[in-house]
Amino acid sequence: MSSAADTGRRSPRTRSSSSGSGVTPYVFILPFVILFAAFLVAPLVVAIVNSLFATQHSGLGFSGGGTTSFVWFKNYVTALTDAGFIRGFGRVLLFGIVQVPVMLGLALLFALITDSASIKFTKSFQLAVFLPYAVPGVVAALIWGFLYQPGVSPIVQGLRGIGIPANFLTPGTVLWAIANVSTWGYVGVNMIIMYGALQAIPKDVLEAARIDGAGALRTAFSIKIPLIAPSILLTCLFSIIGTIQLFNEPQVLRTITSNVTANFTPNMAIYQTTMSSNDLNLGSAMAIVLGIVTFILSIGVSRMSTRGAGA
Amino acid sequence: MTAIPARKTGRRTTEKTVGVEQAPLWSKVVIAVIMVLATLYFIIPVVWLIIAATKSSGDLYSTPGFSFAHWSLFDNLGSLASYRGGIFWRWILNSAVYSVLGAFLTTVISALCGYALAVYEFRGKRTLMTALLISLLVPTTVLAQPIFLLLVHIGLNNNMLGVLLPSLVYPFGVMLSYTTTMSSVPKEMLEAARIDGAGEFRTFFTIAWRLMSTGLTTVILFSFVASWNSFLLPLFVLDDPQLYPVTLGLVDWSQQSTSVAGLGTLTIIGSLVTVVPIVLAFAVLQRFWRSGLTAGGVKF
Numbered sequence: 001m002s003s004a005a006d007t008g009r010r011s012p013r014t015r016s017s018s019s020g021s022g023v024t025p026y027v028f029i030l031p032f033v034i035l036f037a038a039f040l041v042a043p044l045v046v047a048i049v050n051s052l053f054a055t056q057h058s059g060l061g062f063s064g065g066g067t068t069s070f071v072w073f074k075n076y077v078t079a080l081t082d083a084g085f086i087r088g089f090g091r092v093l094l095f096g097i098v099q100v101p102v103m104l105g106l107a108l109l110f111a112l113i114t115d116s117a118s119i120k121f122t123k124s125f126q127l128a129v130f131l132p133y134a135v136p137g138v139v140a141a142l143i144w145g146f147l148y149q150p151g152v153s154p155i156v157q158g159l160r161g162i163g164i165p166a167n168f169l170t171p172g173t174v175l176w177a178i179a180n181v182s183t184w185g186y187v188g189v190n191m192i193i194m195y196g197a198l199q200a201i202p203k204d205v206l207e208a209a210r211i212d213g214a215g216a217l218r219t220a221f222s223i224k225i226p227l228i229a230p231s232i233l234l235t236c237l238f239s240i241i242g243t244i245q246l247f248n249e250p251q252v253l254r255t256i257t258s259n260v261t262a263n264f265t266p267n268m269a270i271y272q273t274t275m276s277s278n279d280l281n282l283g284s285a286m287a288i289v290l291g292i293v294t295f296i297l298s299i300g301v302s303r304m305s306t307r308g309a310g311a
Numbered sequence: 312m313t314a315i316p317a318r319k320t321g322r323r324t325t326e327k328t329v330g331v332e333q334a335p336l337w338s339k340v341v342i343a344v345i346m347v348l349a350t351l352y353f354i355i356p357v358v359w360l361i362i363a364a365t366k367s368s369g370d371l372y373s374t375p376g377f378s379f380a381h382w383s384l385f386d387n388l389g390s391l392a393s394y395r396g397g398i399f400w401r402w403i404l405n406s407a408v409y410s411v412l413g414a415f416l417t418t419v420i421s422a423l424c425g426y427a428l429a430v431y432e433f434r435g436k437r438t439l440m441t442a443l444l445i446s447l448l449v450p451t452t453v454l455a456q457p458i459f460l461l462l463v464h465i466g467l468n469n470n471m472l473g474v475l476l477p478s479l480v481y482p483f484g485v486m487l488s489y490t491t492t493m494s495s496v497p498k499e500m501l502e503a504a505r506i507d508g509a510g511e512f513r514t515f516f517t518i519a520w521r522l523m524s525t526g527l528t529t530v531i532l533f534s535f536v537a538s539w540n541s542f543l544l545p546l547f548v549l550d551d552p553q554l555y556p557v558t559l560g561l562v563d564w565s566q567q568s569t570s571v572a573g574l575g576t577l578t579i580i581g582s583l584v585t586v587v588p589i590v591l592a593f594a595v596l597q598r599f600w601r602s603g604l605t606a607g608g609v610k611f
Contacts, residue, residue, distance in 0.1 A: 011566070024427075024511045025427045025432075025433040025436075026433065028423045028424060028426060028427030028431075028511075028515075029423070029424045029427050029428070029439065031420045031423065031484045032420050032424035032480075032485060033408075033424070033439070034448070035476065035479050036418065036442070036480050036482075039454075039458060039461075039476060039477040039479075040446055040454065040475070040480050040482075041442075041447065041456035042461055042576070043454055043458045043460070043461045044449070044457060045456070046457055046458065046460050046461050046464070047456065048372065048524070049458035050457075050460060062356070067584065086569055097545065106349075109345070113342055113345065113346065121346070125349075125350060127387045127594060127597065128349075128353050128354055128594070129349060130359070130413060130600075131354075131590055131593065132353055132356075133536070133590075133593075134356075134586070134589045134590045134592075134593040135357075135586050135590070136540045136542075136558050136585070136586075137540050137587055137588055138540070138542050138558040138561070138562055139558065139561065139582045140356075140561075142561060142562070142565055142578060142582055143356045143359070143360050143582060144356060145565070146359075146363070146579070147356060147359060151372055152363075152371060152372060152376065152575075153376065154359065154375060154376025154377050155376075157375075157376070160430045167395035171389075183351065184352070184356070185496045187353075188353075192600075192601065216338070228427065241450055244352065244450075245450050245451075245453070246451040247542070247543050248540070249451055251546075251562075252562055252565070254567070255562065255565045255566040256569075259495070267452055268597075270456050271543065271546070271547070274456055274459070274547070275547070280460060283456050284456060284457065284460065286456075287453050287454075287455075287456040289596070290450075290453050291449060291450065291453040291505050293455065294448070294450050295448050295449075298448050299436065299448070311597055
């Protein structure tokens with residue numbers, strides 16, 4: 001009501017553009033705001049409050065049947081001193097340091113190849129690389145799960161046939177078996193994003209490089225890659241956030257190998273603590289810890305990106 | 312390594328300044344090899360899935376993975392359809408509700424909000440924008456456990472709404488709708504509509520909606536993929552197999568397949584049936600996701 005008057009004072013142009021609007025903007029935003037409050041703000045508040053309490057279970061009760069007491073940050077101390085939970089962070093960190101550069105490197109390579117005008121079949125090649133993105137991560141893990149099992153896998157059998165004792169599911173290799181599933185699924189979408197940025201480079205810049213005598217490789221490294229750096233950093237940010245939250249692929253591979261433990265990644269530990277150990281309070285504290293770590297890393301990467309763009 | 316070929320092609324281009332860049336033969340070969348190997352890597356799992364889906368349970372473990380055995384595709388489809396009273400089709404239907412209906416509603420809700428933020432001045436606008444920007448950094452899977460606790464409180468756990476409603480909150484979609492409105496809905500056109508006497512909602516649904524279509528394609532695509540891939544939240548929320556999305560059901564089968572004979576084959580044929588329509592949809596709708604993803608990528 002007063003908003004229309006407010007804007008009216010500011011400039012006559014915006015007044016006419018929101019003339020008679022009064023409550024209209026609020027009607028437009030209402031559905032989102034309600035859902036946002038109910039399923040984003042409220043859960044966070046519930047989790048924060050919940051993480052500061054501890055429930056002593058007297059029986060098998062799930063919500064009732066127990067005494068709840070305020071324990072300050074005890075759950076956070078428990079979470080941060082839980083060796084399994086911390087090892088999960090170490091695991092996704094190692095995963096991220098190796099898998100993200102490999103995946104984005106491949107995506108960049110394929111984007112540069114398909115961006116180059118002299119190559120044929122680029123459209124169908126892009127389609128082949130992108131299609132795994134249409135396969136849900138869970139189903140991708142199921143398919144690769146079969147391809148990792150010696151009993152069914154033609155790949156394991158083939159490698160063993162030529163004398164390589166391949167086993168993708170040992171304690172040492174299973175993390176990379178998971179990394180392969182993620183790489184398979186997400187190279188394509190990253191390639192398309194980078195390709196879009198490459199296509200947006202003004203043609204006269206490339207023309208100038210060509211007249212100056214720069215070859216394809218030189219152009220790629222000195223002109224194309226620096227110009228699409230913001231897009232690369234964007235994909236990097238998304239990939240890092242995705243890595244810390246790793247859940248689907250290891251949870252599925254857990255059904256075929258015991259080398260993926262129940263708390264293999266932070267998200268799996270949260271799930272296990274909440275559902276199997278039935279410790280909702282500790283689970284909430286772990287979720288908050290994971291949220292904070294993700295938040296800090298995201299801020300760190302975007303800082304880096306703005307600094308990189310400024311230099 | 313970068314300098315030498317660069318100089319070589321540099322000499323070449325001075326000879327041929329017109330036309331497409333002429334790459335040396337060896338680099339063409341290298342690129343061709345890379346493309347073939349990459350295509351194989353991305354296609355092989357799907358090829359294996361198709362072949363494995365045509366085999367009986369016995370043949371699956373006793374015949375070579377990449378060759379066809381006795382043709383049992385239709386038998387497998389039959390057992391898939393009849394297993395436990397056709398629960399698989401129920402899962403597909405559930406997934407359609409969560410993903411297709413979910414993506415559609417998400418897009419409408421995000422578009423309304425993003426449009427209002429771009430077009431109107433109103434009290435609380437800045438607060439909403441700040442909240443949106445902060446929420447972009449809250450990962451969805453971190454919210455799964457808190458959402459589950461909340462749903463237990465309000466009695467919506469083990470309910471389809473418990474999976475559908477949280478998926479409609481998509482701050483990224485609102486931001487994208489906002490930037491799309493800013494860049495492709497001219498203020499003058501809205502003015503003209505108002506002068507002609509069109510109401511605000513009519514203006515939105517008849518004029519703005521269409522102008523925003525490129526950005527909204529991205530929203531619908533991303534939100535569809537997000538809910539189609541969603542696994543952690545349904546795992547927390549749903550106990551009743553009748554309410555599972557297909558991903559959850561297939562993982563359940565895979566888990567039981569170690570003890571229940573034949574479930575391995577059902578997992579394979581079920582995966583194929585799940586993947587085929589969506590892969591076909593992506594192949595047919597290439598134009599849309601290409602432009603959508605490109606637009607999304609360039610805007611940031």
